[in-house]
Amino acid sequence: MKRILVGISGASGSRYGIRLLELLQEGGIETHLIISQGAKPIIDHETKRSIESVTSLASYVYDDKDMNAGPASGSFQLDGMCIVPCSMKTLAAVAQGYGNTLMARAASCMLKENKRLVLTIRETPIDLAGLRNMVSARENGAIILPATPGFYHQPEQIEDLIDFIVGKILDQFDISHTLFKRWG
Numbered sequence: 001m002k003r004i005l006v007g008i009s010g011a012s013g014s015r016y017g018i019r020l021l022e023l024l025q026e027g028g029i030e031t032h033l034i035i036s037q038g039a040k041p042i043i044d045h046e047t048k049r050s051i052e053s054v055t056s057l058a059s060y061v062y063d064d065k066d067m068n069a070g071p072a073s074g075s076f077q078l079d080g081m082c083i084v085p086c087s088m089k090t091l092a093a094v095a096q097g098y099g100n101t102l103m104a105r106a107a108s109c110m111l112k113e114n115k116r117l118v119l120t121i122r123e124t125p126i127d128l129a130g131l132r133n134m135v136s137a138r139e140n141g142a143i144i145l146p147a148t149p150g151f152y153h154q155p156e157q158i159e160d161l162i163d164f165i166v167g168k169i170l171d172q173f174d175i176s177h178t179l180f181k182r183w184g
Helices: 014-026 040-048 051-053 088-095 102-112 128-139 156-170
Strands: 001-010 030-035 058-065 080-086 116-121
Touching: 001 014, 001 102, 014 030, 014 040, 014 080, 014 156, 030 040, 030 051, 030 102, 040 051, 080 088, 080 102, 080 156, 088 102, 088 116, 088 128, 102 116, 116 128, 116 156
Parallel strands: 001 030, 001 080, 030 058, 080 116
Antiparallel strands: none
């Protein structure tokens, strides 16, 4: 069974992370969840869901301040991690190896253990510091997957756009899905 760590950081786009958790739960995949302090009011504003309803989607939940939690160690067995959405602050911490939160430390562990780390950036426009941090994170082994939906699958509602990005994330973990019609 795959074991995936999902981080939801304080950027707009929390619906992507929640939808990912829903699909991983439906697929019987063990999920570990970290929600940053900055993400909590955004989840409330964007989704009107309680934090409890979001955490109920995960197999295990950790406090972002708990630097003694399992994901803070490279020996903690996970198959990979996705930070969705990934704020510019969290990107900077990951890119520079600044493990000041459990989410950033867990991301560093993914990179040092050569595990899959997907950063779903949700920012526009992107300043030069953000671009440099994306390059640095990519050079360190992270996958940069901006929340930039395609339209070739002819989306009809917002959920189709969300599913497109979540499908791209699932692709990075070799998890099969039928969330959108593929090109060709």
